[in-house]
Amino acid sequence: MASTGALCRSPKGVKMARPDLNVFVNTGDGDCCSIGAAHWIHAIRYNMNMTVLLHDNQIYGLTKMQASPTSPIGTKSKTTPRGSYLDALNPLTVTLGVQNVSFVAQAVDWIPDALYSIISAAYHHKGFSFVRIVQRCPEWLPNMYEPWMHDPDRILLLNHENGITLNPALAKVYKNQLIHDPSDINRAREIASSTDPIPVGILYHDPEVPCYEEVRNAGQLRTIDLIQKGLNAELDKFTVWPEDAEPAA
Ligand SMILES: Cc1ncc(C[n+]2csc(CCOP(=O)(O)OP(=O)(O)O)c2C)c(N)n1
Ligand SMILES: [Mg+2]
Numbered sequence: 001m002a003s004t005g006a007l008c009r010s011p012k013g014v015k016m017a018r019p020d021l022n023v024f025v026n027t028g029d030g031d032c033c034s035i036g037a038a039h040w041i042h043a044i045r046y047n048m049n050m051t052v053l054l055h056d057n058q059i060y061g062l063t064k065m066q067a068s069p070t071s072p073i074g075t076k077s078k079t080t081p082r083g084s085y086l087d088a089l090n091p092l093t094v095t096l097g098v099q100n101v102s103f104v105a106q107a108v109d110w111i112p113d114a115l116y117s118i119i120s121a122a123y124h125h126k127g128f129s130f131v132r133i134v135q136r137c138p139e140w141l142p143n144m145y146e147p148w149m150h151d152p153d154r155i156l157l158l159n160h161e162n163g164i165t166l167n168p169a170l171a172k173v174y175k176n177q178l179i180h181d182p183s184d185i186n187r188a189r190e191i192a193s194s195t196d197p198i199p200v201g202i203l204y205h206d207p208e209v210p211c212y213e214e215v216r217n218a219g220q221l222r223t224i225d226l227i228q229k230g231l232n233a234e235l236d237k238f239t240v241w242p243e244d245a246e247p248a249a
Contacts, residue, residue: 012039012212015048019213020224022123023050030060033069033089044098044128046212051122051129054091057137058144065140075141092192092203095130096185102209103129104188105202109136110149111174114157114200117164121202127211134198148198152176156194158201174200 060066066079069089103125107115122129158180188204
């Protein structure tokens with residue numbers, strides 16, 4: 001599921017109806033943190049088994065540059081020509097503040113190796129996995145991450161045996177590393193509040209939080225067989241029996 005309003009367009013409903021599907025939501029900062037924010041908060045609390053990739057380019061891109069909740073203070077845009085007035089919302093600390101949060105990670109688009117490992121870990125987590133991808137926007141905010149891209153020490157790589165496995169070549173370039181146990185939510189919240197250096201890796205992971213599908217026994221109530229049976233019963237209501245028809249020769 002993708003595009004703006006992605007979280008509004010009820011991926012929770014899709015997962016309830018079809019627990020057999022792997023649900024991925026590709027969302028933007030405007031969509032997730034503003035337009036669909038109510039759905040974002042409740043999707044975390046429901047802890048449904050799905051993966052949300054927040055492509056955070058800090059601007060409404062598709063509609064040609066309006067400030068979003070994650071735009072840094074002072075961002076000049078079509079809706080804030082004198083610069084935005086408020087501090088940016090931090091999607092990581094917000095997610096880490098909601099009941100039943102179970103997986104939170106951060107990646108940057110210019111380290112694809114780590115991005116791949118993080119998305120893979122998110123997919124394998126049973127529950128709601130939230131990955132914020134710090135995403136460049138070449139069209140509207142072209143130089144936003146230049147200083148971070150050119151200085152590997154401004155990336156803080158999170159290391160742990162329960163985190164992601166780093167390619168050794170990458171580990172040599174990104175020397176600013178921290179051993180972080182992703183089961184420690186208080187430490188995760190502290191790390192999440194850093195915007196410089198940018199933390200990359202798994203901030204929080206609790207595999208024991210029950211998924212809403214399990215709590216509601218959705219899988220048992222709505223198997224493919226049952227759905228098919230129900231549909232057939234509905235469609236059979238409209239069967240017209242050819243009582244007066246000539247018997248087939
Ligand atoms: C519910 C809803 N409201 C408004 C829109 C119009 N709209 C389309 S794209 C967009 C901007 C989205 O910005 P963001 O989520 O940051 O994604 P980006 O384009 O930056 O990748 C808006 C407001 C929409 N598609 N759906
Ligand atoms: Mg955006």
